[in-house]
Amino acid sequence: MKSKRHSLLFLLALSLCLFACAEKEEGCLDVYSTNFDFDADKPCEDCCESPVFSLKVSHYWDSLNVFRYSNLVFENQDSMDTIRIHQLGFFISDVRLHTMDDSLGMDTYVEVANTFGSNLFLESSINWIDQKSLSSEALGILLHSGEQIEAVSFWVGFNSEYGIPDPIGLDPVHPISIESDSLNWSEDQGLLYGYMNFSRQGNLAVDSMGIELLAPSYVKLNLESAVTLGVGEDVSLDLRLYYSELLEPCSLISANSMQLRTCLEENFGNSFQVFSLN
Numbered sequence: 001m002k003s004k005r006h007s008l009l010f011l012l013a014l015s016l017c018l019f020a021c022a023e024k025e026e027g028c029l030d031v032y033s034t035n036f037d038f039d040a041d042k043p044c045e046d047c048c049e050s051p052v053f054s055l056k057v058s059h060y061w062d063s064l065n066v067f068r069y070s071n072l073v074f075e076n077q078d079s080m081d082t083i084r085i086h087q088l089g090f091f092i093s094d095v096r097l098h099t100m101d102d103s104l105g106m107d108t109y110v111e112v113a114n115t116f117g118s119n120l121f122l123e124s125s126i127n128w129i130d131q132k133s134l135s136s137e138a139l140g141i142l143l144h145s146g147e148q149i150e151a152v153s154f155w156v157g158f159n160s161e162y163g164i165p166d167p168i169g170l171d172p173v174h175p176i177s178i179e180s181d182s183l184n185w186s187e188d189q190g191l192l193y194g195y196m197n198f199s200r201q202g203n204l205a206v207d208s209m210g211i212e213l214l215a216p217s218y219v220k221l222n223l224e225s226a227v228t229l230g231v232g233e234d235v236s237l238d239l240r241l242y243y244s245e246l247l248e249p250c251s252l253i254s255a256n257s258m259q260l261r262t263c264l265e266e267n268f269g270n271s272f273q274v275f276s277l278n
Contacts (some may be wrong), residue, residue, distance in 0.1 A: 019140070032146070034232050053106060055095060056136040057129050058275060062244045071130055072243070076251060082201050083252045085243070088131065089183075090194025090213060090268075091176065093158050095125040095139060095237070097229075097277075098220075101138040106140030110174060114163030115190060122165065125154075128175045129241075133242045136236060146231035149277060150223055152239075156268045157193030157216025164191050186212060197266065200253060211257055217230040219272055227277045238275040244272035 026047075027040025033048040059067040074083035098104045108124040124140040158165060165176055172179040176191060184192050194213035199206055221239075229235055250263035
């Protein structure tokens with residue numbers, strides 16, 4: 001009996017030793033990361049991956065018809081004039097997701113000089129929007145996940161209180177670098193936040209016009225119903241831009257460039273809708 005008891009004690013001690021001496025498995029133990037490891041029992045060093053925020057802008061003429069450059073002909077019913085839009089591009093910046101009492105942005109920044117002679121630390125949620133770019137773009141790492149989102153906001157252009165960013169010297173791949181698209185730069189105005197090029201064709205001639213967009217606008221869109229972000233999951237926002245809404249109050253046939261610039265700048269906020277957030 002005594003020998004049996006000693007054997008049991010030995011087996012128990014051996015089991016405890018094996019359990020204590022087993023090598024712990026390293027892995028990401030941050031539940032807010034996209035690669036949280038349920039099996040790990042030891043935190044790894046700098047291996048956790050944070051959720052990435054991506055933005056896509058889909059281009060539509062109206063709720064039924066997709067927009068494509070030069071294919072769309074805008075007709076004035078009272079004349080034979082037609083309109084063809086050849087380019088419309090603009091920056092979107094400072095994209096934020098709003099909870100009931102807070103807002104979420106990105107946690108990566110880029111240092112940029114501005115027109116006031118000081119340096120800015122702009123959030124990396126900056127992107128150039130163009131109908132030719134149809135895919136989603138990763139804009140940065142989201143600060144939180146698992147939040148209930150009720151609205152989204154962004155600037156078409158850049159918040160004017162910070163001044164116009166000076167793109168000289170930036171990495172050429174950054175969206176606001178001059179080398180990214182020379183059409184974003186004007187010797188007179190500096191960095192443009194957007195432009196529109198189109199042609200008007202009447203009975204006798206074709207008139208081409210380019211509009212430089214200068215005055216930024218703030219856009220905030222409430223969701224039809226709140227969306228709860230998944231904990232530790234990437235987040236994607238799909239906006240739709242409706243050109244019929246953007247251009248509806250603008251007289252493309254008869255307006256001059258100054259009138260069209262003002263109309264476009266004032267009407268951007270009416271032309272976006274949130275298609276999905278997940």
